[in-house]
Amino acid sequence: MARSPRSLVGYIWCLVVAEGAVVDLAEWSSAGWFVQNDGVMGGRSSGNLQVSDSGARFEGSINLDGGGFASFRRDFGWFGERNLRDYAGLWVEVDALAESSLAPVAIHVELDDASERSGFGAAMAIPPGPAGSTYSVFLPFSWFRKQLLRSCRNCILNPGRVTGVGIVVLYQEGFFSFRVRKIYAVSSESEVPSSAGRMPTLTTSDSDVWKMIRASILRGSYAWNQGYPEQCGALYNSTAFVISSARNISETVQSVARAATSYAEQFPLNLGNNAAWIYRRSFDAISAAYDGSAPPPESRYPQVAHGDWVRTAMSGGSVQPLPVSDLANELQQQMVSGAPGQFALRSLGLLFVGCMHFLVSLAD
Known part of the structure; x- marks a missing residue:
């Protein structure tokens, strides 16, 4: 069966990446990250993104009137479709929140799926901790079932056709500020450090x-x-x-x-x-x-x-x-x-x- 140009590029990309390697989906130093807030649907939430080689700082405010979300995203482009079928999930590493934080902040890590023309999210939460401490989680692809702000029954992520990645703050009114350091696709949970999931x-x-x-x-x-x-x-x-x-x-x-x-x-x-x-x-x-x-x-x-x-x-x-x-x-x-x-x-x-x-x- 002939491959479409887009799927062919994804296939070639998969061959370039060594089997079992950790794949950096963030590539912070590359252009392409942008902010998308609920203003697209009449909301009034805000978000400011600062990207450096070591990660992305995202802060702003969630307003529940008319929307209730803020996000930053990266689109791999029409010819950048990723085939992650041989990978098990994502390793996400974040800085702990300030110790003075009242509570953790939940985020949805979203992967865009060309098969459904939509994004699928898996939830995690960023805990407070001492300055300089980090927190990592492993999110299996089987957890990416929740379509954010859309309706799709019994839909699941197709990791073979990932076209983008995003971080979404949803329905948590008021100020937020956090830093994401890593978004890696890993072939097995064993590739994630043993400290992953350990709270500061x-x-x-x-x-x-x-x-x-x-x-x-x-x-x-x-x-x-x-x-x-x-x-x-x-x-x-x-x-x-x-x-x-x-x-x-x-x-x-x-x-x-x-x-x-x-x-x-x-x-x-x-x-x-x-x-x-x-x-x-x-x-x-x-x-x-x-x-x-x-x-x-x-x-x-x-x-x-x-x-x-x-x-x-x-x-x-x-x-x-x-x-x-x-x-x-x-x-x-x-x-x-x-x-x-x-x-x-x-x-x-x-x-x-x-x-x-x-x-x-x-x-x-």
């Missing part, structure tokens, strides 16, 4: 953990309600891992977070919503402990989150109650301020609306 160790406090949990629930519940449970799961996963390895916080709180990460590990974050429910139950139990009350009954959650793992993790220890009302006021003020590393709200009430929407879904 954060020195924090129980008060800040409480605020991180509540901020993550706000962001995650909003994304969930917009039809992006994988983004919610990625946020919750990152938050739980940050808590489980943090310094200067309650050992019982860490025990619950570790139990959740261990239990949720069997469920891929981008395939289904089981992990998100497990993390949500752990967050509710921790929040209740900080409030000096009993954790919610397991009947409030789907079957996948049931079990004695919460009670077992909390047995034999105690959590010092916190002034939750005061912390809630502080959290609202930080969110409204929109300071770097934080995010703002259109109104104070949105914090409670977002949480209530998610609680309603828990009861369904």
Whole structure:
């Protein structure tokens, strides 16, 4: 069968790259990266991109009125189609967020597919950490199933016809700033450093953990309600891992977070919503402990989150109650301020609306 000119170029490109080699899809020093925000659909989000040989700094602000996304992308061009069929997925490396960040920032890594003439995204979240620390993840191509801002039933990525790559910040209102260092296609997960997925160790406090949990629930519940449970799961996963390895916080709180990460590990974050429910139950139990009350009954959650793992993790220890009302006021003020590393709200009430929407879904 004769090959089209475009597929022929992709075939030749694949031959040039050594089998099993790591393929740099970013090629930061090359021209071609551009910003695309929700202004294309009437939105008012902003994004500013600074590219250097070592990576790309992307910062701006998400406005939920009329859109709710900002992105930076690279189009390989009509003759640049990549055949990544012999590769297993992407290795993405980012700088940790500032330690003062209220919560992780979720991003969708998107690959454009010529077969569907659309992009497929897989979610990950960038955690806070000490200055200079990095975080890496492996995103299997099987996770790239979510079409962003479009509808496509049962569509999956065809890695043999990749025409572009992008990073999308979606439905997280307010200021954002992060740096992406690597976007590599790898032939197997073993090519990703063993440190991939290991969270930077954060020195924090129980008060800040409480605020991180509540901020993550706000962001995650909003994304969930917009039809992006994988983004919610990625946020919750990152938050739980940050808590489980943090310094200067309650050992019982860490025990619950570790139990959740261990239990949720069997469920891929981008395939289904089981992990998100497990993390949500752990967050509710921790929040209740900080409030000096009993954790919610397991009947409030789907079957996948049931079990004695919460009670077992909390047995034999105690959590010092916190002034939750005061912390809630502080959290609202930080969110409204929109300071770097934080995010703002259109109104104070949105914090409670977002949480209530998610609680309603828990009861369904």
